[in-house]
């Protein structure tokens with residue numbers, strides 16, 4: 001029996017498909033350094049990309065005055081989609097005019113933003129906090145216009161102390177002069193204090209829930225813990241639920 005036909009090129013992430021029949025010479029450039037799960041870049045027309053844009057729009061609406069905002073993104077447990085949400089939300093914010101967005105990988109326990117954007121992990125946040133490297137040497141520009149990244153940097157043992165230090169609050173204040181949106185990726189909130197500690201020092205916290213995976217009691221417990229720590233929980237992003245036809249969806253709910 002013949003092998004099944006490969007999927008049409010238009011369905012493969014990173015493929016260059018002529019959008020118009022007969023326009024074979026037209027080449028669509030796709031950035032292969034950026035992880036294919038950053039769908040805002042690789043599948044901008046997809047339903048999931050649209051959901052990230054809805055999330056962005058809701059977020060922007062909460063900040064009508066257009067003030068610089070530092071936000072932390074977390075979830076109860078490991079693997080709920082925090083890092084992918086940070087990357088897509090940042091890319092979606094960069095679709096707006098005059099975007100100045102900085103992603104900071106504050107998941108010093110399991111960093112992933114450098115890999116997602118195809119840049120080196122070091123130097124980064126930990127190196128800046130420990131005074132090994134000046135900030136301007138650690139921030140890298142990505143291939144997405146308007147989007148900069150401060151990777152996690154060197155491995156440290158005291159990540160929660162670093163994130164809760166006065167130095168961290170000063171750094172956030174200083175960065176607001178240069179960036180409109182500062183998005184922090186963080187470790188999961190139940191096993192580690194990092195997200196709650198940092199979350200209490202930023203303007204707001206976005207909470208990710210993997211619908212079919214996260215036990216409800218854990219999710220509720222983590223939210224309670226974050227609120228008790230003084231975090232301003234702005235909203236919840238529901239990641240990875242499946243619709244009836246099996247397609248993966250992601251969408252936003254108001255916080256309450």
Ligand SMILES: Nc1ncnc2c1ncn2[C@@H]1O[C@H](COP(=O)(O)OP(=O)(O)OP(=O)(O)O)[C@@H](O)[C@H]1O
Pocket residue numbers: 037075077078079080081082083084085107110112187188238239240241248249250
């Ligand atoms: N919206 C989504 N829909 C479906 N799958 C998703 C979604 N977001 C992330 N994933 C998948 O879930 C897995 C974990 O994603 P990610 O690394 O972003 O999670 P995380 O919460 O940052 O994990 P960790 O706690 O280990 O840092 C990945 O395989 C990713 O492809």
Ligand SMILES: [Mg+2]
Pocket residue numbers: 082083084107110112185186
């Ligand atoms: Mg992560």
